[in-house]
Amino acid sequence: MNASDQHHKFHRKALQVADAQRLIANYIKPGTIELIKLQDSHGRYLAEDVSAPHPFPRFRRSGMDGYAVKSADTVDCSSSHMVWLEVIDEVPCGSVSHKSIISGTAARIMTGAAVPDGADAVVMLEVVEVRSEGGKDLVGLKRPIEDGKNVTPIGLELQEGDSILRKGSRIDAGEISVLATFGVHQVKVYAKPRIAIFSTGSELLAIDAPLEPGKIRNSNTYMVASQVIKAGGEPFILEAVMDDLELARIKVEKALEEYDAVVTSGGVSVGDYDIMGDLVRSENVDMLYNKIAMRPGSVTTAAVKNGKLLFALSGNPGACFVGFELFVRPSIQGMMESPEPYLKEWTAILDQDYTKVNGFTRYVRGRIEVREGLVYAVPAAIDESSVMVTIKDSECLIVIPPAKQTTPAGTKVKIVLLKENV
Numbered sequence: 361m362n363a364s365d366q367h368h369k370f371h372r373k374a375l376q377v378a379d380a381q382r383l384i385a386n387y388i389k390p391g392t393i394e395l396i397k398l399q400d401s402h403g404r405y406l407a408e409d410v411s412a413p414h415p416f417p418r419f420r421r422s423g424m425d426g427y428a429v430k431s432a433d434t435v436d437c438s439s440s441h442m443v444w445l446e447v448i449d450e451v452p453c454g455s456v457s458h459k460s461i462i463s464g465t466a467a468r469i470m471t472g473a474a475v476p477d478g479a480d481a482v483v484m485l486e487v488v489e490v491r492s493e494g495g496k497d498l499v500g501l502k503r504p505i506e507d508g509k510n511v512t513p514i515g516l517e518l519q520e521g522d523s524i525l526r527k528g529s530r531i532d533a534g535e536i537s538v539l540a541t542f543g544v545h546q547v548k549v550y551a552k553p554r555i556a557i558f559s560t561g562s563e564l565l566a567i568d569a570p571l572e573p574g575k576i577r578n579s580n581t582y583m584v585a586s587q588v589i590k591a592g593g594e595p596f597i598l599e600a601v602m603d604d605l606e607l608a609r610i611k612v613e614k615a616l617e618e619y620d621a622v623v624t625s626g627g628v629s630v631g632d633y634d635i636m637g638d639l640v641r642s643e644n645v646d647m648l649y650n651k652i653a654m655r656p657g658s659v660t661t662a663a664v665k666n667g668k669l670l671f672a673l674s675g676n677p678g679a680c681f682v683g684f685e686l687f688v689r690p691s692i693q694g695m696m697e698s699p700e701p702y703l704k705e706w707t708a709i710l711d712q713d714y715t716k717v718n719g720f721t722r723y724v725r726g727r728i729e730v731r732e733g734l735v736y737a738v739p740a741a742i743d744e745s746s747v748m749v750t751i752k753d754s755e756c757l758i759v760i761p762p763a764k765q766t767t768p769a770g771t772k773v774k775i776v777l778l779k780e781n782v
C-alpha cells in the first residue's frame with residue numbers, strides 16, 4: 361500500500377446519518393411487480409393504488425335480527441298503545457325481498473340482510489311481540505323507532521371511487537379485509553427485494569462446525585438474514601469468504617449481478633485484513649461513504665455498481681445490526697415504495713445516566729418501559745459495538761447526540777423503535 365492509499369484508508373470523511381440516508385435514497389428504485397394470491401399477501405407491499413369499485417356496503421344492510429318497518433308507523437306507539445303491523449315477507453341474509461314495505465306492514469329480517477324498499481328502520485326481535493290473526497302474522501311494537509335505526513346506509517364505509525389503499529402500503533389483516541371485500545383475489549405486489557448476504561472473515565466458522573482456537577461462528581449472516589425478512593426482503597445466504605480481497609471482489613461482483621442488493625459484514629475498518637474497505641475504494645465500485653458519524657457502526661460503508669447497492673457493514677455484531685436498521689432496511693422498504701421506509705421514532709425519557717461521551721451520535725440498545733403513562737428508555741447494560749448478546753433484548757435504539765459529558769437520567773431522548781412490523 362502506498363502512502364496515498366494509507367492516507368485514504370485512515371482519513372475518512374464521516375457523514376451524518378441523515379445525510380448518508382439521503383445519499384442512499386438517490387439509488388433506490390421501485391422493484392419488479394408480481395401478481396399473487398390474496399391469501400399469500402400478508403406482509404407484502406402493494407404495487408398499485410386501490411380504490412373502491414363500488415360503494416360499501418352496497419345495499420342498505422340490517423344491523424339486527426328483527427323487523428324492517430317504516431319508522432313513521434311507530435310514532436304513536438307505547439307500551440299501553442301497541443302498533444300492530446302485518447309481516448309480509450321474511451328476508452334472510454343473501455336474499456332480496458321483492459316486496460315493498462308500505463304503511464301497516466313489516467318484514468322479518470336478519471342481521472346483514474338487505475333492508476326492503478320502503479322500510480327505513482329495523483326493530484330488534486327482543487322488543488316486539490308477535491301473534492297470528494286470520495292467517496296473518498302480526499308484529500306488535502311498544503316504542504317508536506327513529507328513521508335509519510339499525511340500517512347501515514349504502515356507502516357508509518366507502519363510496520364508489522374512494523381511494524382506499526396506497527401503493528407501497530404493507531398488507532396486513534385490515535388491508536386483506538378491504539381487498540377481499542372488493543374481490544381483489546389476486547394482488548399486485550412488489551416482488552420481495554432479493555438480498556444477497558455474506559460475511560467476510562478468516563476467523564469465521566459455519567454454524568454447524570465445532571469451535572477451533574481463535575475462531576468464532578458466523579452469527580452476522582443469520583442475524584442479517586432475519587433483518588432482511590423483517591424489512592420485507594428475501595435473504596439469500598452465500599458462503600462466507602476469507603479475508604482475501606480477490607475472493608471477496610469476485611463474490612461481490614457476481615452477487616451484484618444476480619441480486620437486487622448485497623450486504624456483507626466485516627472487514628471495513630482500517631486493519632491489515634479489512635478487505636471490504638479496500639474493495640470499495642477500488643475502481644470496481646463507486647464508494648458512497650465509508651464512515652458515519654455514529655456509534656456503533658461508524659465504519660458502515662456503502663457503494664454502488666451498475667445502479668445496485670452494496671452495503672458493507674461492520675463485522676462487530678452490534679455495529680452490523682445498527683448499520684442494517686439505519687441504511688439497509690430503508691433501502692429494502694424503498695424498493696417496495698413504502699411510505700415509511702425508516703424505523704419509527706418516539707421521544708422517551710432516559711431512565712439512567714448515560715456516562716459514555718462521544719463526538720458521534722450513539723445508537724444505544726435499550727428497552728422501553730411505560731410508567732405512569734410516560735415512556736422511559738432503559739439502556740442495555742453492555743452495548744459496545746462488539747457485544748452480541750444484548751441485541752436480542754433491544755426494543756429500541758436510544759439516540760444520544762454527541763456529548764462531552766454524561767447524559768443525565770431524565771433527559772428527553774429520541775428512540776428508534778425496533779420491535780414492530782412482525
Ligand SMILES: Nc1nc2c(c(=O)[nH]1)N[C@H]1C(S)=C(S)[C@@H](COP(=O)(O)OP(=O)(O)OC[C@H]3O[C@@H](n4cnc5c(N)ncnc54)[C@H](O)[C@@H]3O)O[C@H]1N2
Nearest residue numbers: 559561578579580581626627628629634674675676679745
Ligand atoms: N485502529 C482502529 N481499529 C478499529 C477501528 C478504528 O477506527 N481504528 N474501528 C473499530 C470499530 S469502530 C469497529 S466497529 C471495528 C470494525 O471492524 P470491521 O468491520 O473491520 O470487522 P472485522 O474486523 O471483520 O470484525 C470485527 C469483529 O467482528 C467479528 N465478526 C466479524 N464477522 C462476524 C460474523 N459474521 N459473525 C460474528 N462476528 C463477526 C470479528 O471476529 C471481530 O471480532 O473495528 C474497530 N477497529
Ligand code: MOO
Nearest residue numbers: 656657658679745
Ligand atoms: O464502527 Mo464501530 O461500531 O463505531 O464501534
Ligand SMILES: [Mg+2]
Nearest residue numbers: 627629631634
Ligand atoms: Mg476489521
